[in-house]
Amino acid sequence: MxxxxxxxxxxxxxxxxxxxxxxxxxxxxxxxxxxxxxxxxxxxxxxxxxxxxxxxxxxxxxxxxxxxxxxxxxxxxxxxxxxxxxxxxxxxxxxxxxxxxxxxxxxxxxxxxxxxxxxxxxxxxxxxxxxxxxxxxxxxxxxxxxxxxxxxxxxxxxxxxxxxxxxxxxxxxxxxxxxxxxxxxYLFDNRYGTGQSVFDAINRTTNLVVAGKTVVVVGYGWCGKGVAMRAKGLGAKVIVTEVKPIRAVEAHMDGFEVMPMVEAAKLGDFFVTVTGNRDVITGEHYDVMKDGAILANAGHFDVEVNKPELLARSSSVRTVRRNIEEYQFKDGRKMYLIAEGRLVNLGAGDGxxxxxxxxxxxxxxxxxxxxxxxxxxxxxxxxxxxxxxxxxxxxxxxxxxGITLDTLSTEQVTYLDSWNTN
Missing domain, CATH: 3.40.50.1480 (Adenosylhomocysteinase-like)
Incomplete structure (x- = not known):
């Protein structure tokens, strides 16, 4: 040593x-x-x-x-x-x-x-x-x-x-x-890495089935694409929320429903935030969520899921499983937050x-x-x-x-570099 x-x-x-x-x-x-x-x-x-x-x-x-x-x-x-x-x-x-x-x-x-x-x-x-x-x-x-x-x-x-x-x-x-x-x-880590590790963490922490549930993916950048793809592969119905038109069109053409967060909040069983921004799930969303909704964040900081507004609606908070906090709302509903709203795949998993x-x-x-x-x-x-x-x-x-690739011939290189294709 x-x-x-x-x-x-x-x-x-x-x-x-x-x-x-x-x-x-x-x-x-x-x-x-x-x-x-x-x-x-x-x-x-x-x-x-x-x-x-x-x-x-x-x-x-x-x-x-x-x-x-x-x-x-x-x-x-x-x-x-x-x-x-x-x-x-x-x-x-x-x-x-x-x-x-x-x-x-x-x-x-x-x-x-x-x-x-x-x-x-x-x-x-x-x-x-x-x-x-x-x-x-x-x-x-x-x-x-x-x-x-x-x-x-x-x-x-x-x-x-x-x-x-x-x-x-x-x-x-x-x-x-x-x-x-x-x-x-971003093609591999953000997409395949985030997609797999998020659900590794959610599954090991909750011990609940994903198939047949509705997963709301908040943000459709490369990390969001990976999370949505893995949720779909596990049998979930996937809803995407976005603020960028091009990404929203892409999510639609990838086969996912796209809608505002306030509408998606009524339908989700699992919510995964992947925006890099703050307050993407807030009080107006908690007010319409189902009893038993599960919240997870896959962004770097614990600000995507607004915890003060979650706490303000709660009459009690307790740890019900390792890395899961149960927020008992004053109206009787319960919300579950994984890993304190911190990066779920590392806070509740191995990354x-x-x-x-x-x-x-x-x-x-x-x-x-x-x-x-x-x-x-x-x-x-x-x-x-x-x-x-x-x-x-x-x-x-x-x-x-053990994978090998083709290589371009001299003629092919010349062809690609030339404006005259005759």
């Missing part, structure tokens, strides 16, 4: 480490792309002598990403990006592997915030953020800690929304790669499948390497993942699956 990581870490119980190692070993065996990148990093040492701060949902797949960055020569410190998604056994195992960990499951809000600040106080050279919390703290409360940071990468839709708002206002002080906007992120996060975290690792190699030429703005990295990750994935 590394004495530095042990002395500087904040974890619940180091005795939990053996179970955490088993979890990390399992995902490592199912993340072939990241394994390949790890071998490259071990040989090239792209982060030698650098400090890297990571704030992500701290479970086994994230732990393995931290170990891959560490294998590239970095001194890695990691904190959680959501109080309920941190797994204490994984944290203990990471400490034994030499990573400094500042995370516990379900800390008090003040303690959670303090751990993020302590993460930044290592004065990192590079950061990986999830939801924009690190960047926000750097630009508001601790701008003194910006001095050493070369740049970083952002994981989520929510985080990129915040970063682009900062860029628009002219206050962003470092380059950040928008990993969420890469093809290998996306390892094979899906293999691509996303490979993008993270390669984007961090790209920032480190080019930070002096990069602007202080939100940057796209270079297409070459996106394609390389996809190629590594195909290779791991």
């Amino acid at each position: 590394n004495s530095r990581s042990l002395e500087n870490s904040i974890v619940k119980d180091m005795a939990l480490a053996p179970e955490g190692h088993l979890k990390i070993d399992w995902v490592e065996a199912h993340m072939p792309v990241l394994n390949r990148i790890r071998k490259q990093f071990e040989a090239e040492q792209p982060f030698k002598g650098l400090k890297v701060a990571i704030s992500l949902h701290l479970e086994a797949k994230t732990a393995y990403l931290a170990k891959v960055v560490q294998a590239g020569g970095a001194e890695v410190t990691i904190a959680g990006s959501n109080p309920l998604s941190t797994q204490d056994d994984v944290c203990a195992a990471l400490v034994e592997d030499g990573v400094t960990v500042l995370a516990k499951h379900n800390p008090e809000p003040a303690e959670y915030k303090e751990m993020l600040i302590r993460l930044l106080e290592i004065k990192p050279d590079l950061i990986i953020d999830d939801g924009g919390d690190l960047v926000t703290i750097l630009h508001t409360e601790r701008p003194d800690l910006l001095v050493n940071i070369r740049g970083g990468a952002e994981e989520t839709t929510t985080g990129i929304i915040r970063l682009k708002a900062m860029q628009k206002d002219g206050i962003l002080k470092l380059p950040m790669v928008a990993v969420n906007d890469a093809y290998c992120k 996306h499948p390892a094979e899906i996060m293999d691509m996303t975290f490979s993008l993270q690792a390669m984007s961090l390497k790209y920032v480190n190699e080019n930070y002096e030429q990069l602007g202080k703005e939100v940057l796209s993942v270079p297409f070459e990295i996106d394609e390389q990750v996809a190629s590594f994935k195909l290779e791991s699956l």
Whole structure:
């Protein structure tokens, strides 16, 4: 065990480490792309002598990403990006592997915030953020800690929304790669990963059937598409609510009913929010919901389902199963909120499948390497993942699956590049 990581870490119980190692070993065996990148990093040492701060949902797949960055020569410190998604056994195992960990499951809000600040106080050279919390703290409360940071990468839709708002206002002080906007992120992680992990969490938490029920999916971006697709596959009737006309047409042509939330609220048995916005389910919706409606959020922050207005209509609140709170309304109806309205697939489950996060975290690792190699030429703005990295990750994935592709002939390349097709 590394004495530095042990002395500087904040974890619940180091005795939990053996179970955490088993979890990390399992995902490592199912993340072939990241394994390949790890071998490259071990040989090239792209982060030698650098400090890297990571704030992500701290479970086994994230732990393995931290170990891959560490294998590239970095001194890695990691904190959680959501109080309920941190797994204490994984944290203990990471400490034994030499990573400094500042995370516990379900800390008090003040303690959670303090751990993020302590993460930044290592004065990192590079950061990986999830939801924009690190960047926000750097630009508001601790701008003194910006001095050493070369740049970083952002994981989520929510985080990129915040970063682009900062860029628009002219206050962003470092380059950040928008990993969420890469093809290998939103096509697979957001769609297939979110779709599966949301219902993994809902099913294991409620132990209720989805088939024959009505699932209301609030938002039809890539995550919403995945949730709707999985709900349909489980036998549910699916209703989509949207504010964007093009997405609404797409949902309609994908075979789903589309209607305003106030109408959908009367019909839903399960509600899943995936918008990245606040107050998409509020009091006017609770007032018409069925007795026994189940509410879950798959967006980054716990603001999509309005909890104060839910509480205001309740005469009592109690925990009826692990990760399920029952709100007894004054009119006798009951509403059930999963994982306190936090990110359901990690607050009440294990998150996306390892094979899906293999691509996303490979993008993270390669984007961090790209920032480190080019930070002096990069602007202080939100940057796209270079297409070459996106394609390389996809190629590594195909290779791991034993899938080969056709290649264009010289004549075909010439034809595609020419305006004269004769």
